[in-house]
Amino acid sequence: MIDGRYNKILNVNSEINKNNIELKESDELRRDNVLKEVTNTFKKNKIAVIGLFFIIFLLLIAIFAPYIAPYDPYAVNLDLQFSKPNIRNWVGTDVFGRDILSRIIFGTRISMLIGLIPTFISMIIGIILGLLSGYYGGKTDFIIMRIADIVLAFPSLLLAMVIMYTLGASLLNIFIALSIVRWAGISRVVRSQTLSLKKMEFIEASKAIGVKNWNIMWRHIFPNCIPNLLVLFTLNIPGAILSEASLSFLGVGAQPPTPSWGLMISRGKEFLLSAPWVSIFPGVLILIITLAFNFFGDGLRDVLDPYMKY
Amino acid sequence: MAKFIFKRLLSAIPILLGVSLIIFILLNVVPGDPITLMFKEHIYPEVIERLRREMHLDDPAYIRYFRFIWDALHGNFGISYKLNRPVTYLLLNAFPRTLVLALSAAVFSWIVGIPAGILSAVKQYSIEDYFFMGFALCGVSMPVFWSGLLFQYIFALKLGWLPVAGYAGVKYYIMPAIVLGWSSAGTIARLTRSSLLEVMQNDYIRTARAKGLRELPVIFRHALKNSILPVVTIMAIQVASLLSGSIITESVFGIPGIGRIAVGAIQSRDMPLLQGSVIFATFLVIIGNIIADVAYAFIDPRIRYD
Numbered sequence: 001m002i003d004g005r006y007n008k009i010l011n012v013n014s015e016i017n018k019n020n021i022e023l024k025e026s027d028e029l030r031r032d033n034v035l036k037e038v039t040n041t042f043k044k045n046k047i048a049v050i051g052l053f054f055i056i057f058l059l060l061i062a063i064f065a066p067y068i069a070p071y072d073p074y075a076v077n078l079d080l081q082f083s084k085p086n087i088r089n090w091v092g093t094d095v096f097g098r099d100i101l102s103r104i105i106f107g108t109r110i111s112m113l114i115g116l117i118p119t120f121i122s123m124i125i126g127i128i129l130g131l132l133s134g135y136y137g138g139k140t141d142f143i144i145m146r147i148a149d150i151v152l153a154f155p156s157l158l159l160a161m162v163i164m165y166t167l168g169a170s171l172l173n174i175f176i177a178l179s180i181v182r183w184a185g186i187s188r189v190v191r192s193q194t195l196s197l198k199k200m201e202f203i204e205a206s207k208a209i210g211v212k213n214w215n216i217m218w219r220h221i222f223p224n225c226i227p228n229l230l231v232l233f234t235l236n237i238p239g240a241i242l243s244e245a246s247l248s249f250l251g252v253g254a255q256p257p258t259p260s261w262g263l264m265i266s267r268g269k270e271f272l273l274s275a276p277w278v279s280i281f282p283g284v285l286i287l288i289i290t291l292a293f294n295f296f297g298d299g300l301r302d303v304l305d306p307y308m309k310y
Numbered sequence: 311m312a313k314f315i316f317k318r319l320l321s322a323i324p325i326l327l328g329v330s331l332i333i334f335i336l337l338n339v340v341p342g343d344p345i346t347l348m349f350k351e352h353i354y355p356e357v358i359e360r361l362r363r364e365m366h367l368d369d370p371a372y373i374r375y376f377r378f379i380w381d382a383l384h385g386n387f388g389i390s391y392k393l394n395r396p397v398t399y400l401l402l403n404a405f406p407r408t409l410v411l412a413l414s415a416a417v418f419s420w421i422v423g424i425p426a427g428i429l430s431a432v433k434q435y436s437i438e439d440y441f442f443m444g445f446a447l448c449g450v451s452m453p454v455f456w457s458g459l460l461f462q463y464i465f466a467l468k469l470g471w472l473p474v475a476g477y478a479g480v481k482y483y484i485m486p487a488i489v490l491g492w493s494s495a496g497t498i499a500r501l502t503r504s505s506l507l508e509v510m511q512n513d514y515i516r517t518a519r520a521k522g523l524r525e526l527p528v529i530f531r532h533a534l535k536n537s538i539l540p541v542v543t544i545m546a547i548q549v550a551s552l553l554s555g556s557i558i559t560e561s562v563f564g565i566p567g568i569g570r571i572a573v574g575a576i577q578s579r580d581m582p583l584l585q586g587s588v589i590f591a592t593f594l595v596i597i598g599n600i601i602a603d604v605a606y607a608f609i610d611p612r613i614r615y616d
Contacts, residue, residue: 146325146328147328149325149328150325150329150332153326153328153329153595153596154592154595155551155557155592156554157554158553158557158569158572158592161557161572161573161576162333162336162576163336164576165576165579165584166339242453245453245455245456246454246455246558249453249455249558249561252573252577262453262455265453265455265456265459272459272463273463273467276463279456280459280460283452283460286453287448287452287453287456290450290451290452291447291448291451294447294450294451295447
């Protein structure tokens with residue numbers, strides 16, 4: 001008798017499992033379709049694809065810099081001071097006879113790290129504060145948003161400069177400065193999205209069945225913000241790269257002999273007439289990397305959020 | 311309207327207080343004694359003692375902050391360590407140059423950005439469209455200091471049309487204004503284009519065309535008026551970015567404005583001067599935003615004044 005009952009339960013269980021599997025399959029199918037649609041729309045946007053291609057290309061250069069660079073980026077050779085672009089040094093040498101191409105290749109590492117890491121950290125700060133602000137409202141919202149107002153009131157480069165003054169000029173401190181400066185705009189976007197999502201029925205339902213607040217924020221509100229956040233992330237990267245280059249150019253960022261592109265341009269400006277290549281080529285790379293991220297980000301926005309287009 | 315302006319001005323006060331607090335904290339936690347930093351250790355300990363007392367450096371931080379706010383309200387930002395002159399004097403002296411640079415850059419960005427955006431939108435997906443949008447994206451993506459150097463190399467060193475650097479006359483401001491305005495022009499052109507494209511899909515545009523209007527009046531009389539609002543908003547945000555950009559532009563072209571002063575103050579670790587210039591620059595941004603808000607309310611009557 002017990003066996004019979006057990007079998008019944010087993011049968012029911014397998015039925016449920018079958019249903020679950022079917023559900024999962026249809027879920028996956030739908031996800032596949034959405035993914036296909038997204039990649040298709042994206043592929044149609046040729047400029048965005050070119051942007052992505054350049055990003056991957058530059059990432060590979062950054063990763064494999066030691067294997068690609070023809071010379072040591074720090075190797076001083078005063079005999080080769082200010083060589084014009086030639087077969088040995090494709091884009092010439094600088095005041096210390098260092099190979100500019102090798103320095104540009106190693107500089108890709110710095111710019112990629114600066115583009116990705118501080119942007120990521122500021123995204124995390126912005127997301128957390130934006131979620132808290134939008135979800136709890138009231139005093140929490142008031143305090144966080146006033147702080148954001150104050151941070152946004154600063155000309156961002158100036159605030160970064162002051163932070164660099166306090167911390168001292170170094171590459172690591174640029175990471176900190178840029179992370180602190182750039183969260184405010186992101187938190188505003190996340191907050192406004194949280195506010196509109198909070199009123200939706202599925203959030204009300206989660207609240208009604210007693211889901212904890214941080215679970216609602218993390219599992220229900222945050223995933224709905226992801227498409228917008230991806231776009232914001234990509235479009236914030238060029239800004240971070242330009243900020244680093246500007247800080248280094250002004251002498252409050254990376255310090256010599258770091259092969260930072262901004263620093264290289266600044267070192268070359270005194271020799272602009274006699275050796276323009278020292279300043280020009282690193283700038284071309286800055287232009288390419290920021291253009292690539294802007295192209296890619298624009299394409300991403302068209303795909304993920306057709307209403308945000310501008 | 312007066313009430314609206316008054317309210318906006320009032321709301322700026324807590325922000326300015328917050329800005330000053332953040333700057334004060336950031337600049338006063340700097341490791342190292344400002345006096346030893348000033349004199350690089352060639353100084354007797356007794357003199358250090360006296361200077362510390364004179365500069366009230368031994369007071370608790372909050373008292374120094376309140377003294378700073380009190381002085382700032384009276385237009386006194388202290389005396390520059392390096393230049394030994396009142397910070398307020400130095401800043402007011404530099405301000406006209408920054409203002410001229412930022413304004414001429416803004417004007418350049420409008421007279422280039424808006425027509426470029428309109429042309430791109432009218433001839434969507436044409437060669438002109440791609441050209442203008444490429445021009446715009448380059449402006450947004452190019453570091454100001456690099457385009458500045460390129461301009462100097464081409465137009466000053468090679469062609470000799472314009473002076474390399476300096477601030478002696480109108481001629482000296484042409485290159486800096488174009489370099490600084492380019493990125494804003496790019497943003498404005500992109501925004502004008504997308505905003506105009508969106509408006510052109512409205513029913514009243516079809517109606518205007520259907521009643522036999524030519525394309526030009528349709529664009530200028532019907533579409534442009536409605537699509538210019540977001541452009542005006544972005545102009546407000548541009549004030550801040552123009553000021554940020556002018557920091558670098560001034561350094562490249564040797565114009566001793568607010569930005570150059572701030573950079574110099576960092577390099578010589580001149581705390582009062584840096585403090586004053588940052589607060590002054592932020593004040594300018596806030597004022598710029600208020601002016602833009604008021605202009606926006608003026609253009610769009612739907613925005614309520616309360």
